[in-house]
Amino acid sequence: MKKIIHRADTRGYANHGWLSSHHTFSFANYYDPNRIHFGALRVLNDDSIKGGMGFGAHPHDNMEIVSIVLDGAMEHRDNTGRQEVIRKNDVQIMSAGTGITHSEFNASKTEDANFLQIWVIPKERNVIPRYDQRTFDPAARENALQVVISPDHQADALWLHQDAWFSLGKFDAGKKLDITPKAPGIGSYLFLLSGELKVDGEVLQTRDAIGLSDYDKVSIEVIKPAEFLLMDIPMLS
Template identity: 85%
Template sequence: MKKVIHRADTRGYANHGWLKSHHTFSFANYYDPNRIHFGALRVLNDDAVKGGMGFGAHPHDNMEIVSIVLDGELAHSDNTGNKEVIRKNDVQIMSAGTGVVHSEFNASKTDAVNFLQIWVIPKERNVTPRYDQKTFDPAARENALQVVISPDKQGDGLWLNQDSWFTLGKYEAGKSLDITAKAPNIGTYLFLLSGELKVDGEVLETRDAIGLSEYEKVSIEVTKPAEFLLIDVPMLN
């Protein structure tokens, strides 16, 4: 088994006043040659946006983009006619494909919004742009794993143009679980949203992460109440 650990305080950080963003992987002005991607997982930004502020219209292409709101509300608009508000327990996906222009603004004028913006390298390039969004019942991830994204319409959740799964979990202290690799060439990136876990003997605290590859099964011990995100992706060269 191979593993890489990314501690919360080693992430890139940008403070623009209206935006505070932590970058797990190289992004914008943050560059680390050892942290370009984990397999097909290219970007994991932990963004906090002040009330009334946001990202104006900007383009994307040939990237699978996932937004998960942790607190607050995020207003989305794009040039294909989608206008939506993303709230806690919502997951949004956008297959940029041949090209899309979108904006993201805090839907509140006063309260901050905190969300994860995640980019996955697509399986096929130049697909027709596609948008989708779904609300997931948080009770379904209490001491359980809730799959919210899977490849090409395999599950009941959303789907991506990649052999990738996104799974949420919320566990009480004292619980344990095993995670199993989806396939030999699929790695797992665990991002700890809150709490404390022990993964293969490694202690992770809030916003720490661990990437696992070339493994079959790994045990997780929940040492403090914890919420986490698992991202399974192909391990690219």
């Protein structure tokens, strides 16, 4: 088994006043040659945005982009005419493909918003851009893994142009679970949103992460009530 741990306080950090952003992987002015990606997982940004502020219109291409709002709400607009508000318990996906221009602003003028911006390297380039968004019942992740992205469209999950599964979990202290690879060549990256876990003997605190590959089964023990995002991702050569 291969294992890598990314502690919360080792992430890159940028404070632009209106935006406070922690970068798990190299992004913008943060560069670490040892933290470029985990398999097809290229970007994991933990962004907090002041009320009334946001990212103006900017382009993307050939990347699968996932947004998960943790607190507040974000307003999305793109050059296809799409306009949506993404709220807590929503997951948004956008296939940039041949190219798309979009903006993301805090939907509130006064309250901060916190969301995860995640980029996944696609398995096919230059696809037709697409957008989708769904609301997921938080009760379905109580002491369970709730699949929100899946390549086989299971349980009304969203899908990406990649063989990737994203699952959200919220577990009580004392609970235990095992995870296994979804398929050959798939690794798992667990990002702890809150609480405390022990994963394969490693203790993780809020915003810590662990990447696992070439494994058969790994045990997770919940030390303190915890919420986390588990991303099962192809390991690229």
